Structure formats: C-alpha cells, structure tokens
Amino acid sequence: xxxxxxxxxLRFEHVSVAFGDxxxxxxxxxDLRAGGTRIVYGAAGSGKSVMLKIALGLLKPTSGRVFVFGxxxxxxxxxxxxxxxxxxxxxxxxxxxxxxxxxxxxxxYPLENAVTSRDRKTAIPAEQISxxxxxxxxxxxxxxxLAKFPSELSGGMRRRAGIARATVNEPPLMLYDxxxxxxxxxxxxxxxxxxxxxRDTKNTTSAIVTHRYQDGQLLANFRYNPQSGHLERSNGxxxxxxxxxxxxxxxxxxxxxxxxxxxxxxxxxxxxxxxxAVKQ
Amino acid sequence: xxxxxxxxxxxxQDFFFxxxxxxxxxFRSPHYTDDIxxxxxxxxxxxxxxxxxTGGFSGAVMALQMSRALSTYGATGQVGQIVAITLVRExxxxxxxxxxxxxxxxxxxxxxxxxxxxxxxxxxxxLGTDPIQKLVTPRLLATAVMLPLLTIISDLVxxxxxxxxxxxxxxxxxxxxxxxxxxxxxxNDLAQGLLKPLAFGIVIALVGCFYGLRxxxxxxxxxxxxxxxxxxxxxxxxxxxxxxxxxxxNQ
Numbered sequence: 001x002x003x004x005x006x007x008x009x010l011r012f013e014h015v016s017v018a019f020g021d022x023x024x025x026x027x028x029x030x031d032l033r034a035g036g037t038r039i040v041y042g043a044a045g046s047g048k049s050v051m052l053k054i055a056l057g058l059l060k061p062t063s064g065r066v067f068v069f070g071x072x073x074x075x076x077x078x079x080x081x082x083x084x085x086x087x088x089x090x091x092x093x094x095x096x097x098x099x100x101x102x103x104x105x106x107x108x109y110p111l112e113n114a115v116t117s118r119d120r121k122t123a124i125p126a127e128q129i130s131x132x133x134x135x136x137x138x139x140x141x142x143x144x145x146l147a148k149f150p151s152e153l154s155g156g157m158r159r160r161a162g163i164a165r166a167t168v169n170e171p172p173l174m175l176y177d178x179x180x181x182x183x184x185x186x187x188x189x190x191x192x193x194x195x196x197x198x199r200d201t202k203n204t205t206s207a208i209v210t211h212r213y214q215d216g217q218l219l220a221n222f223r224y225n226p227q228s229g230h231l232e233r234s235n236g237x238x239x240x241x242x243x244x245x246x247x248x249x250x251x252x253x254x255x256x257x258x259x260x261x262x263x264x265x266x267x268x269x270x271x272x273x274x275x276x277a278v279k280q
Numbered sequence: 281x282x283x284x285x286x287x288x289x290x291x292x293q294d295f296f297f298x299x300x301x302x303x304x305x306x307f308r309s310p311h312y313t314d315d316i317x318x319x320x321x322x323x324x325x326x327x328x329x330x331x332x333x334t335g336g337f338s339g340a341v342m343a344l345q346m347s348r349a350l351s352t353y354g355a356t357g358q359v360g361q362i363v364a365i366t367l368v369r370e371x372x373x374x375x376x377x378x379x380x381x382x383x384x385x386x387x388x389x390x391x392x393x394x395x396x397x398x399x400x401x402x403x404x405x406x407l408g409t410d411p412i413q414k415l416v417t418p419r420l421l422a423t424a425v426m427l428p429l430l431t432i433i434s435d436l437v438x439x440x441x442x443x444x445x446x447x448x449x450x451x452x453x454x455x456x457x458x459x460x461x462x463x464x465x466x467x468n469d470l471a472q473g474l475l476k477p478l479a480f481g482i483v484i485a486l487v488g489c490f491y492g493l494r495x496x497x498x499x500x501x502x503x504x505x506x507x508x509x510x511x512x513x514x515x516x517x518x519x520x521x522x523x524x525x526x527x528x529x530n531q
Binding site: 053056058078079082085086088090092093094096097098099109110113114165 | 403405
C-alpha cells in the first residue's frame with residue numbers, strides 16, 4: 001500500500017540559535033510537509049525571521065538539525081546549498097530587490113543565474129527567459145513596470161515584484177518573510193491574495209511569517225478559483241485548504257504553539273491569546 | 281581578562297577570510313566580466329578628473345616649494361628631478377590612493393552596506409549567487425588594475441604641472457626640466473611607484489567591501505561603515521607605503 005503521508009519538505013529538529021548571549025531560537029522542532037501551508041506568528045524579535053534564514057541556510061544553527069526536501073542541510077557548504085536553494089523561493093521583508101537592476105532584470109535573475117553558473121542542466125533555455133519573466137510579472141499584475149527600477153515603485157509593488165522573482169522558476173517551496181509588514185490593509189490583503197494565488201495555482205508548499213493575525217485567517221480560509229480568477233471562501237473539507245494549513249506561534253525564540261486553526265482558536269496560552277485579541 | 285581583544289581579532293580573522301575567498305574567486309567560475317568592466321569604469325574613469333586635478337596641483341606645489349629651496353643653492357635647474365622623484369615614488373601613489381579610498385572605497389562600503397541592510401545580500405545568496413564572487417572580486421580586480429593606471433596619469437599630469445610652474449617662476453626650459461626629470465628616475469622608482477598603487481588598490485577594495493558586508497543597524501550603520509572604510513583604508517595606505525619604501529630604500 002502506498003504511503004499517503006506527504007513527503008517532508010522542511011523539518012527542524014531541536015534547532016537553537018544564539019548570537020553571543022542572545023538566544024534567538026530555543027529548541028525549535030517542526031515538520032512542514034508537501035502541499036502544506038504553515039503560518040508563523042510572532043512579535044518582532046520572536047525569532048520567526050531567523051527561522052526562515054536558517055531554513056534557507058543563510059544562518060547556521062548553534063545546535064539541532066535542519067532538513068530540506070529530506071536532505072540534512074545543517075552542515076552543508078554554501079556552494080552545496082545552491083542547488084537546494086534553487087528549489088526554494090523567498091520573499092524578503094522589503095522585497096529584497098536589487099536596486100541597481102530594473103524590475104525585468106530582477107525577475108530574470110534566478111533564471112539567468114542558473115544559465116551562467118550552477119545547475120546548467122536544469123536551467124531553462126535563454127530564449128525562453130523573457131517570456132517567463134513577462135508571465136511572472138503578469139501573475140502579479142506588474143507588466144507595466146518592466147523597465148522601472150525598484151526605487152520607482154511603491155512598497156506594495158516592490159513586494160509584488162518580489163513575489164514574481166521568487167516564483168519565476170516555480171520552486172516547490174515558498175518562504176515569505178513578513179510579506180505585509182508596513183503596508184496599508186488594502187495592499188496587505190492584495191499581497192496575501194497573491195500568495196494564495198501562487199500557492200493554489202502552482203501547488204507550492206508555503207511558510208508565511210507574519211505578525212498580522214488576519215493574514216493567517218485569510219490564508220487558511222480562502223482559496224483561488226482559477227475559473228473566476230478570484231478568491232473564494234474555502235468550503236471546509238472539500239478543497240482541504242484549511243486542513244493543509246497549520247499555525248505556529250513564536251515567543252522570545254520558543255515555539256509556544258503548533259496546531260490547526262481550530263486548536264489555535266481554542267488555545268488558552270496567554271501569549272497566543274494576545275495574537276488572537278488583535279482580531280477583535 | 282583579554283575579552284576586549286576578542287572583537288578586533290575576530291574582525292581581523294573575518295577580514296583575512298574575505299581576502300582569501302575574494303582572491304580565490306579570481307580563478308574560479310563564474311566570472312562576472314560585465315561587473316568587472318562596470319567597476320573599472322566607475323573606479324577608473326570616474327576618478328580620472330579628480331586624480332588629474334590633484335596630481336596637477338601637487339606637482340605644481342612641489343615645484344613652487346622646491347624653487348625657493350633650490351634657489352638658495354643656485355640649483356633651480358634640478359627642480360624637474362625633485363618633482364619627478366617625489367611624485368613617482370610617493371606623492372602620486374599616495375594621493376591617488378587617498379582620493380580613490382575617499383571616493384570609491386566609501387562608495388563600496390555604502391553600496392554593499394545598503395544592500396546588506398535591505399537584505400539584498402541575503403537575497404543574492406538565496407538566489408544562488410556568492411556575494412563575494414559577484415560583488416567583492418570584481419571591485420578588487422577593478423581597483424587593483426585601475427589605481428596603478430590612475431597613478432601613472434597622476435604622475436604625468438603632476439610633472440606637467442611642475443613644469444608649468446618651473447617655466448613661469450624660474451624660467452626653466454622644457455628640455456632642461458624634462459631631461460632632469462627623466463634622468464632622475466631609475467627602475468627602482470618606477471617599480472615602487474607601481475607596486476604601491478597595486479597594493480593600495482587591493483587594500484582599498486577589500487576594506488571597503490569588508491565594512492560594507494559587515495554593516496548592521498540600518499542607515500546609521502551604513503554611515504558608520506562608510507566612515508570606517510575610509511579611515512581604515514587611509515591609515516593602511518600610510519602603513520603600506522612606509523613598508524614598501526623601506527624595502528626599496530634598502531635595495
């Protein structure tokens with residue numbers, strides 16, 4: 001009989017990180033499986049962004065092990081991490097776009113980089129890059145900004161361009177670091193809608209770090225309808241969006257909660273309650 | 281007890297680590313030729329006007345200063361010799377390097393520092409690019425190549441500036457000036473005059489990139505890194521010129 005449990009995509013085993021005397025992550029363990037969406041809540045300085053950087057291999061844990069797509073990446077050298085990172089898309093807090101490049105060049109960067117350096121076998125042909133870049137920018141409704149520089153765009157547009165760059169090579173795992181931080185509610189909801197669209201159309205596993213309670217609620221309860229081209233409320237069991245979405249809450253480097261939306265709603269933990277209080 | 285030494289020693293270790301990786305990357309793929317050429321343009325061509333100006337005036341000032349001293353001994357004919365030696369051995373390389381440290385070293389620290397605080401360096405790593413290969417090695421190569429060339433230009437313009445002053449104030453003829461200047465220089469002078477800017481170029485680029493990549497704490501951190509890069513590179517220029525001069529003086 002085939003194993004019905006989805007494959008582990010990102011797994012932390014007792015990961016701790018300290019910067020000098022400051023403990024940023026304290027004995028964190030979790031397992032994100034293929035097709036799942038993980039919402040990571042936490043206040044500023046709770047260690048949630050550090051967790052993403054460790055997942056990418058940008059920071060090394062002080063202790064514990066990290067597994068990405070089943071491979072232990074804890075002690076891998078930088079050059080050995082590149083092939084693994086090419087399967088991960090990341091949206092940084094401010095978009096992380098390169099100032100000196102146009103939006104078109106920014107979005108083309110992951111594809112061109114694969115052609116010029118590593119993974120030549122998996123790189124797409126150079127003549128197809130332009131088409132892929134246009135598709136990615138059309139996906140985030142930013143086709144008109146091809147020749148612009150990041151400094152000419154608004155904060156929300158930079159995040160959208162960042163999503164286009166992160167998804168252009170269609171990675172199976174997407175990491176979002178505070179995608180709505182510093183944005184007005186309308187733009188923030190637009191960014192979340194794009195994340196839902198990327199998740200549902202490209203069928204990616206996603207981890208979203210945020211401090212906004214509403215972001216998680218939208219991600220857990222809405223899905224993208226490709227026929228209508230709009231978001232619609234998930235009908236519970238049928239499409240399984242809610243079942244595939246799990247929550248974590250970080251507090252001062254510790255994982256204080258992990259579970260489903262239902263468990264989150266019924267949690268009596270005082271720190272978790274503070275987050276839930278925001279919605280009222 | 282010796283905890284206060286920990287940070288500078290760790291910083292020095294990081295600096296040598298960066299130096300090793302930047303130098304090793306010169307021989308490793310991928311080579312970002314476009315970035316090297318762009319940096320050569322920014323550092324070399326961009327610094328040309330300021331290097332010409334300061335080179336010209338430093339030669340002119342040397343001639344002015346020396347004309348008074350030499351006239352005491354009735355040796356004003358030797359002004360070309362003195363301007364040539366001081367410019368080629370010391371003033372040309374050091375002044376050009378200080379200008380490039382102030383202009384390009386600070387630029388590297390602030391550019392890389394801004395990239396660091398806005399997570400562009402992290403993004404670069406996440407997208408499978410080694411930031412040292414893409415950002416540091418091209419700047420290192422460009423500065424190491426362009427600074428000796430800038431110094432040669434600075435020396436030539438300085439000699440011309442010296443000639444202008446010598447001919448106006450002392451009535452020195454062109455053949456007298458250029459002859460004494462040419463005869464004064466030996467291979468030893470040219471060697472140290474070119475070795476120094478090569479060493480300065482390497483140090484300016486590495487120090488600028490090092491402080492840029494270590495930036496933390498937002499825009500204030502970028503300012504701090506920029507200041508540190510210029511100060512440290514300038515101090516190193518004087519230390520290095522002392523040791524290289526020491527080697528060549530004993531030859």
